[in-house]
Amino acid sequence: MTDTLISDLRTAYDAQLRDVTPPGDSARIENELDALIARQRDFYAARGEAVEMKTRAHDLPADLTDRLTAAGFVAEDTETVLIGRSADLAADPVLPAGVTLRRVTASADLQRIAAMESTVWGEDWGWLAGELAARIANGPENTVALVAGAGTEVVSAAWVVFQDGVDFGGLWGGSTLEAWRGWGIYRAMVAHRARLAAERDVRYVHVDASADSAPILTRLGLHAVTTTTPYVWSP
Structure with missing residues (x-):
């Protein structure tokens, strides 16, 4: 590009x-x-x-x-801000045997996402269940939460956020339990969310990527356009 x-x-x-x-x-x-x-x-x-x-x-x-x-x-x-064309990234998700991908809205599933994120990051992410529930309630078609599951276990989760009249869908989440990394689940999550964006005629997807995720997303076809740094003041 x-x-x-x-x-x-x-x-x-x-x-x-x-x-x-x-x-x-x-x-x-x-x-x-x-x-x-x-x-x-x-x-x-x-x-x-x-x-x-x-x-x-x-x-x-x-x-x-x-x-x-x-x-x-x-x-x-x-973090690195990356943008990609939805149509270029969209594909049917390819998942390892025994893993399924599904959209979730129920409170119990959102709590499982929060528990999985807590495990991945080693801190309490319990707040996430409420935040996702509020987003879905306020715009059920504009926030799509996905989980990759092996049996009853949530092994990865991600969500995509749309805004009416905006050409960008935001890719958020994308965390995977350590034992399930390297099996293409993250790639499948990106492909599926890009397909959802393309189906809505949303031209681009964007993501704020960590140093670990940015190289993967670049290989998938997203392009670095800038970096973003939060500055925090605490009492």
């Missing part, structure tokens, strides 16, 4: 998913930025809550991350 096409994808990503357009008065915006950052921090500080500002490598001004650091925000792990 040429630099021009990557730039076009990044511009569409900013406009459709981040409501970002080129600033008309960049000098004024830069002068007001520090005050904006401080207002957001202080609002959540008064509530005793943490706040996250998620930056992209191409964001302006160039010293945005320095300003966040000066305001007390701390950088977390950087």
